[in-house]
Amino acid sequence: MREQVTMADVARVAGVSTATVSYVLSGKRPVSPATRAAVEAAIADLGFAVNTAARSLRTGRSSLVALIVPDIANPFFAQLAATLQEELRCLGMHVVVCNTRADREEERALLAEAVQQRFAGVVITPFRLLPKDLDTLSRAGIPTVVSADVPFGAVDLVTPDARAATRQALEGVTAAKRRRIAVIAGPRDATGGDPRLELLRALARQFGTSLPGALVVRGEHTREAGAAGFAELMSRRYRPDAVFCSNDVIAVGALDKAHELGIDVPGDVALVGHDDASFASLVRPQLTTIRYPAEDVGRAAARLLRERFEGRRVPKTVRVKAEFVARASV
Numbered sequence: 001m002r003e004q005v006t007m008a009d010v011a012r013v014a015g016v017s018t019a020t021v022s023y024v025l026s027g028k029r030p031v032s033p034a035t036r037a038a039v040e041a042a043i044a045d046l047g048f049a050v051n052t053a054a055r056s057l058r059t060g061r062s063s064l065v066a067l068i069v070p071d072i073a074n075p076f077f078a079q080l081a082a083t084l085q086e087e088l089r090c091l092g093m094h095v096v097v098c099n100t101r102a103d104r105e106e107e108r109a110l111l112a113e114a115v116q117q118r119f120a121g122v123v124i125t126p127f128r129l130l131p132k133d134l135d136t137l138s139r140a141g142i143p144t145v146v147s148a149d150v151p152f153g154a155v156d157l158v159t160p161d162a163r164a165a166t167r168q169a170l171e172g173v174t175a176a177k178r179r180r181i182a183v184i185a186g187p188r189d190a191t192g193g194d195p196r197l198e199l200l201r202a203l204a205r206q207f208g209t210s211l212p213g214a215l216v217v218r219g220e221h222t223r224e225a226g227a228a229g230f231a232e233l234m235s236r237r238y239r240p241d242a243v244f245c246s247n248d249v250i251a252v253g254a255l256d257k258a259h260e261l262g263i264d265v266p267g268d269v270a271l272v273g274h275d276d277a278s279f280a281s282l283v284r285p286q287l288t289t290i291r292y293p294a295e296d297v298g299r300a301a302a303r304l305l306r307e308r309f310e311g312r313r314v315p316k317t318v319r320v321k322a323e324f325v326a327r328a329s330v
Contacts, residue, residue, distance in 0.1 A: 005048045014042040025092060030310045040090045063093050065305065066114045070102040070127040071221065074249055075277040076294045077125070080147070083298025084123060091306065093120055102190075102220060104128035115140045121305045126152065126191045143308035145301045150192035154315050156304040158297050161319040165290045166199050167206075168324035169272050172288070173242045174207050176330060178270050182215035182240035184229035184250050194218075196246050196274060215240050219250075226253025227260075234261060234269075241269055242330075248273035248280050251287055255329070271329040285328035296320045 007025075011018045016035060023029040024039040031039075042048070067084055069077040077097075085095040096119075100106040107129050114122050115136055121143040126133075131153030137144045138155075146152040149160060173181065181204060185197045201211045217232050219225030226245060230253070233240055245251035251273030258265050265271050265285060273280060276291035300318040307316070 005046045007048075009046055010039065010042045010048050013046060014038040043090060062118055062120055064096050064117070064119050065093050065121040065123065066098055066110065066119050067095050068098045068100060068107065068110050068114075068122065068124040070100050070125060071249075072097055072099040074221070074247070074275075075279060076247070076275045076292070079278070079294035080298045080301075083295045084302055087299055087302030088305070091309070100127065102127040108133055111136055114142060118142075121145070121308070123147065123301045123305070128189060129191055143305055145304045147297055147301060148192060149195040151317075152191070156308070156315055157317045158300045158304070159317060159319055160292050160322050162196070162199065162290060162292065162322035163203075165322040165324040166196075167203055169244070169288070169290055170200070170203055170207050172324070172326055172330050173270050173272065174209070176242075176266070176270060178242035179209050180215065180238060180240045181209055181211060181242045181244065182217075182233050183211055184226055184233070184243060184245045184254060185216055185218050186221055186246045187218055194246060200244055221247050221249060223249050223253035223256070226250035226255075227257040228253075230254035230257040231261070234263060239269075242272070243269055244272045244274075246274055248275045248277040248287060248289055251289070251329075252279065252283055255283055255287070266328070266330050273329075276323075276325050280325075281327065288327045288330040289325050291323040291325045293320065293323075 007018050007021045011021045016039060020031060020035060021039055023031050024036055065088060067081050071077060081095060081097045088095060098110045100110060107126065111133060119142060122137055123145045125147045134144055134153060134155055145156045145158060147158045151157060183197055183200060185194045204211050217229040219229050233243060243254060245254060251271055254271060255265060263269055273287045273289035276289045280287040280289050297320055300320060304316060
């Protein structure tokens with residue numbers, strides 16, 4: 001039978017003290033990047049597993065991190081969950097994925113549960129929460145990372161830098177001689193409104209066009225809302241010749257409806273999504289989109305949590321660069 005690997009074994013292989021290994025695992029004190037890398041390499045080589053039950057008894061806090069998202073069926077959030085789990089594994093932590101269905105009361109209930117269960121940290125994509133709703137986590141001393149398009153109070157934030165990518169998307173659409181640009185946006189009561197819509201509006205003016213209210217429809221971030229929104233736009237007297245969607249799930253619903261109505265994409269209408277979900281290259285035509293890499297979001301969120309565990313107190317913002325992905329729907 002293989003003997004259990006101990007922190008002393010990890011310390012010997014990494015060439016550090018047992019206390020340093022403990023600091024890396026607990027985040028109680030900062031260590032240099034080189035030392036952390038050596039300890040993590042030794043942990044991986046030896047197959048060391050943290051005794052999370054014992055640590056929880058010592059610290060009074062669990063080894064669980066809550067990932068709270070509005071729609072786990074969206075591949076973006078599934079990839080975010082996978083990346084976050086992989087990044088936190090070396091700390092002996094595990095990710096619990098909580099699906100809110102974009103419901104405010106469910107969001108609030110999950111925050112309360114995280115406090116009650118003394119979670120080690122929370123990563124959340126709020127949909128209908130208000131910044132003050134996170135006060136319950138702050139009072140409980142639970143490190144919190146918000147993944148959102150807009151600032152969200154005095155907490156760590158991972159947010160997209162999508163201006164250049166959105167500009168490229170508009171360049172692609174206008175180069176194809178499209179001028180009547182429409183948007184299928186999210187609901188009016190979503191957290192922070194719809195910053196993707198506002199960015200499009202601001203940039204569209206620079207291309208000699210605009211986004212009139214008559215060509216903006218709103219709905220939930222679902223495939224059904226995308227289909228309904230596209231049908232509504234196509235019923236307008238002056239049909240749009242390009243449609244931007246707030247995410248790829250909406251865009252696929254719009255594409256479904258286009259096929260049903262006999263409208264050619266991109267011949268009659270160009271279609272642009274957002275996020276570059278895993279299915280964006282599988283639909284026909286392949287979806288042109290603005291890629292917001294979930295893997296980078298997950299890594300950034302894990303890094304912010306780790307810094308909090310190590311004692312950082314000042315809120316920090318990480319901007320993740322989005323990219324324009326040109327495919328066949330424009």
